[in-house]
Amino acid sequence: MADVYDKTKRSAVMRNIKSKGNKSTELALIKLFQEQGIIGWRRGYPVKGHPDFVFLNKKVAIFVDGCFWHGHDCRNTHPKENEDFWSKKIGDNIKRDKAATEMFMNRGWTVIRVWECELKKKNRALLIEKLKGVLRG
Numbered sequence: 001m002a003d004v005y006d007k008t009k010r011s012a013v014m015r016n017i018k019s020k021g022n023k024s025t026e027l028a029l030i031k032l033f034q035e036q037g038i039i040g041w042r043r044g045y046p047v048k049g050h051p052d053f054v055f056l057n058k059k060v061a062i063f064v065d066g067c068f069w070h071g072h073d074c075r076n077t078h079p080k081e082n083e084d085f086w087s088k089k090i091g092d093n094i095k096r097d098k099a100a101t102e103m104f105m106n107r108g109w110t111v112i113r114v115w116e117c118e119l120k121k122k123n124r125a126l127l128i129e130k131l132k133g134v135l136r137g
């Protein structure tokens with residue numbers, strides 16, 4: 001699939017479209033891949049649905065989601081000001097996330113959603129299990 005943007009420009013465009021503040025969690029996941037010797041991933045692969053990482057040979061798509069922007073219920077993330085604005089925005093993100101997950105699953109892909117909080121030190125062992133469980137298969 002041809003992309004109208006080159007790689008650098010595409011990342012910049014996608015960063016603007018997607019929720020802000022995703023970059024540090026993506027980098028944390030890359031670090032984890034490297035530490036765990038997980039190879040074969042590609043970041044920001046230009047495929048419809050725009051997962052953060054794909055493993056093309058295993059048909060695995062990984063989305064890294066910020067807890068606030070994607071409505072994770074791991075903590076109280078509701079701001080007091082402009083609550084209507086935020087809940088609509090977060091609600092839209094959740095809908096879009098669901099649609100993207102379904103689209104990939106319908107194509108026979110495995111979808112992994114990595115929450116920001118799963119990259120925290122105390123949760124990392126579980127995350128590694130989750131990733132390896134899928135990627136090993």
Ligand SMILES: [Zn+2]
Binds near residue numbers: 074
């Ligand atoms: Zn969370």
